[in-house]
Amino acid sequence: xxxxxxVETVIRTLAPQVLxxxxxxxxxxxxxxxAAGRDWLDRLEGARISAAWRRAKLAVLELSxxxxxxxxxxxxxxxxxxxxxxxxxxxxxxxxxxxxxxTFDLSAPGAAGGEPDRRLFFDDMRGFGYCRLARQEELPDxxxxxELGPEPxxxxxxxxxxRFAGRRGRVKALLLDQSVIVGIGNIYADEALFRAxxxxxALTQNIEVKKLEKLCSEVQSILxxxxxxxxxxxxxxxxxxxxxxxxxxxxxxxxxxxxDCKTCGQPLEATRVAGRGTVFCPxxxx
DNA sequence: ACGCGTGCCTGTTGGC
DNA sequence: TGCCAACAGGCACGCG
Numbered sequence: 001x002x003x004x005x006x007v008e009t010v011i012r013t014l015a016p017q018v019l020x021x022x023x024x025x026x027x028x029x030x031x032x033x034x035a036a037g038r039d040w041l042d043r044l045e046g047a048r049i050s051a052a053w054r055r056a057k058l059a060v061l062e063l064s065x066x067x068x069x070x071x072x073x074x075x076x077x078x079x080x081x082x083x084x085x086x087x088x089x090x091x092x093x094x095x096x097x098x099x100x101x102x103t104f105d106l107s108a109p110g111a112a113g114g115e116p117d118r119r120l121f122f123d124d125m126r127g128f129g130y131c132r133l134a135r136q137e138e139l140p141d142x143x144x145x146x147e148l149g150p151e152p153x154x155x156x157x158x159x160x161x162x163r164f165a166g167r168r169g170r171v172k173a174l175l176l177d178q179s180v181i182v183g184i185g186n187i188y189a190d191e192a193l194f195r196a197x198x199x200x201x202a203l204t205q206n207i208e209v210k211k212l213e214k215l216c217s218e219v220q221s222i223l224x225x226x227x228x229x230x231x232x233x234x235x236x237x238x239x240x241x242x243x244x245x246x247x248x249x250x251x252x253x254x255x256x257x258x259x260d261c262k263t264c265g266q267p268l269e270a271t272r273v274a275g276r277g278t279v280f281c282p283x284x285x286x
Numbered sequence: 287a288c289g290c291g292t293g294c295c296t297g298t299t300g301g302c
Numbered sequence: 303t304g305c306c307a308a309c310a311g312g313c314a315c316g317c318g
Contacts (some may be wrong), residue, residue: 001311057312083311084296099296126295128312144313169289176312186311235298235310275291276311 002081004152004183005226006237006245007057010087014059014240015052017089017118020109023047023063024116026102030127033101036142037133040075044104050074056148056182059087076139077104078132079122084236085129088121099123102131125236147179152219160216165209172200173274175219184219186276187232187254192219194253199285200273225250253279 002010023044028034034041046066051074053060059081062074079087089106096103102122107114122131132142139145152160163180164171174180175189184192193200196215198207207215226232231245234255238244248255252262257270261281271278 080312082313124295125297126311128295173289178313274289277309 001083001185001187001234002085002231002237003057003185003188004054004223005188005247006231006239007054007059007081008227009231009239009245010081011052011054011059013243014087014089017240018049018061018106018120019052021049021117022107023049024105024107026104028102029096030101033122033124033127033130035130035132040133047075056151056178057081057185073136076134076136078134080130082124082126082128084125086121086123086238087240088123088242089118089240090121092116092119094119094121096121097123099125101127101129144178149177149179149181152181152183152216152223157213157216157220160219161209161212164204164212164215167204169204170200170273171198171202171204171207171215172276172278174204176274176276181219183223187234187251188219188222188226190254190279191252192222194280194285195222197285200278200280201271202286253281255279
């Protein structure tokens with residue numbers, strides 16, 4: 001399940017394969033996958049992939065459009081991988097399959113258009129992922145984008161903790177709320193709460209500020225460690241080279257229901273918080 | 287206004 | 303052994 005470390009890894013492995021490549025055309029295999037910018041689809045020829053970056057759990061490709069001068073705002077292809085979305089570059093003889101949702105034909109980097117070279121695939125088994133084509137200036141009109149909270153690795157823990165302080169509701173629900181803090185999904189929420197010694201179902205208003213700062217500090221540590229391990233692969237996640245991550249080997253709680261806590265040896269409990277499967281140690285977390 | 291439950295989707299798993 | 307319900311979960315949406 002691509003969360004911040006996985007999307008970051010996808011961008012890092014995808015960028016060297018696509019930066020500078022021209023786009024010769026696009027093919028949409030599933031209408032609902034293109035959430036916005038349908039009109040752009042047939043006007044991509046001659047565009048060049050000029051940048052690749054991540055915001056929250058979104059993977060963004062900047063496409064410089066031809067013939068309009070360098071000052072023009074690039075078009076953005078914004079991908080949300082949700083649970084099972086993948087971005088790959090394959091040779092032209094690689095066949096689209098039943099989970100292929102969108103493809104871009106690419107020319108070689110630096111080549112002045114002409115012949116297709118390789119193809120960018122957006123595949124998604126579950127089909128929850130999407131792509132939006134939009135000008136940068138249009139992004140504020142997109143509610144989800146406009147309400148995204150701060151990047152957890154670009155703020156200090158104290159500043160992040162202030163966004164939790166005084167708010168009501170279960171602390172795990174706030175960790176997952178992308179308008180409070182971005183990039184955290186079910187895996188890293190459970191793992192960070194374990195490290196901070198906080199029960200996932202704790203009411204945020206009952207948690208001391210120091211403890212919330214500790215939580216935000218642990219969020220940063222765990223995201224950095226996970227990025228260094230190229231993310232977590234439970235089952236489906238792969239980076240843009242097809243490689244699995246390794247951070248799943250470091251999980252303390254996620255997917256370990258009933259197993260022994262690595263700290264105290266007591267069995268881990270499973271429950272549901274904010275509608276999500278949740279695992280925690282009733283002894284180490286309070 | 288905000289917290290909570292449901293639907294979307296397909297492949298895997300576990301229980302009977 | 304085989305079938306099918308439950309489950310996986312980010313986010314939009316509707317409800318109270």
